[in-house]
Amino acid sequence: MIVRKYHLKDRQRLKEIFFETSTRVNFSNECERESFFQIYLGHYLDNYFEYTFVLEGSERVLGYICACPNSYKDSYLYEELSHYGLFEDLYTLYPAHLHINLTQQAQGKGGGGKLIEALITELQKHQCQGIHLITAPTARNRSFYLKNYFQDEYERQKKLFMGRRL
Secondary structure, three states, rough: EEEOOHHHHHHHHHHHHHHHHOOOOOOHHHHHHHHHHHHHHHHHHOOOOHEEEEEEOOOEEEEEEEEEOOOOOOOOHHHHOOOHHHHHHHHHOOEEEEEEEEOOOOOOOHHHHHHHHHHHHHHOOOOOOOOEEEOOOOOHHHHHHHOOOOOOOOOOOEEEOOOOOE
16 A cells, blocks of 8 residues: 555545545435535545545555644634534644545555655645644544544543644
């Protein structure tokens, strides 16, 4: 498996992975489904493609990571994600926000860590001081993030902020 920069031709495959790995599977219509995609992945691909990497297997893309380099400045995310403002005071220490997904086939094989390190290398080139994600305190992905040095944790209103200083 190799990590490379995102190309526009990858968009459809990333969308497939997004829905394959999503905990949400039911939508009332296609518009609602598309809106869900746009909020959690499409926005990043449209606006921060230079901070998007893919994990490529021998035959196809198996995962991706993308980031908003400065959460504090992204008004779209504030408008669309009700929990986004809960951690606003932490965005100066951890300005970048990541989103990552891997297919079941790729999980547990080191590809997620490779994606994180590729993204961090890119963020450091732009003098970014920290990165974060928001998940649930009981989410099974927590151990993955802890293993990848997201060890600064803050819990508010049943949401868990995990940060890593760069």
